Amino acid sequence: MKLALVRHGRPDEGNAERPHDPPLHKEGWRQAHAVARLLAGEGITRVASSPLLRALQTAQPLAQRLGLPVEEIEGWAEADRHLDRYVSLETLRSRGEAEWQRFLKDPISYLGGDPVAFCVMTVATLDRMIAESGPQAHVAVFTHGLPINIVLSRVLGLERIAHFQPGYGSITACARSAPIASLSSASTRVATIHGPMIRLPR
Secondary structure, eight states, X not given: OEEEEEEOOOBOTTOSSOSSXXXXXXXXXXXXXXXXXXXXXXXXXXXXEOSXXXXXXXXXXXXXXXXXXXXXXXXXXXXXXXXXXXXXXXHHHHTOHHHHHHHHHSHHHHTTOOHHHHHHHHHHHHHHHHHHHOTTOEEEEEEOHHHHHHHHHHHTTOSSOEEOOOXXXXXXXXXXXXXXXXXXXXXXXXXEOOSOOOOOOO
16 A cells, blocks of 8 residues: 655635634645645545645645545544644744744644544554555545654654654655655655654554
C-alpha cells in the first residue's frame, strides 16, 4: 500500500464566521489545486480527509479530478479541533520564543488534546486504513501537522514524536516496504520535539 499524507492548504486564520475551523485562504486554494495536479497521475484509488474544513477543502480538487468521494475520517483530525480559535504555527512563533518553546515541549496538550489518547487514535486510524485498503491501494490522506508527525515517527520506529513541520499543501509519500519515499516540500525542516516520551502503539 502507498500512502500520500497531505497537509492542508493555508487557512484563512482569523475568519470571523468560523474562527475555530476556518476555510482555506485564497493561497490555500492555490495550494490545493497544485496538490491535485501533482497527484492526479499517481494512481490514487482512495481520498480520505480530516473532518476539519481546511483539510476537506484541500482534498476537493483532487477528488473532483479523479471522480472519487472524499471520505471524512475523525481519526485524521488535528489536536486543536475543540479549541475556540485556530492558531497557525506562524502566529505561535510570532508570540515569542518562550511561547514557541512551550508549544514544542508538548504540542498535543498545548492544542487541547490528550497526548496518549491522540497518538493511540491516530495510529489506530492508520492501521484501520491499511487493513481496509488492501496492498495495491494508493491512498491520499488530507490531514494536519501532528497526525503526519505521528505517522512518520511510527514508521521510523521512534518512541517520541518528531516534529517535521510539513508546509501547507506538502505531500509526504510512504509505503509499507519503503517508509519515506519522498518529501515534496523542499522547505520542510526537521526538528525533534524535546517533550515527554510517548510510547507510540505498535
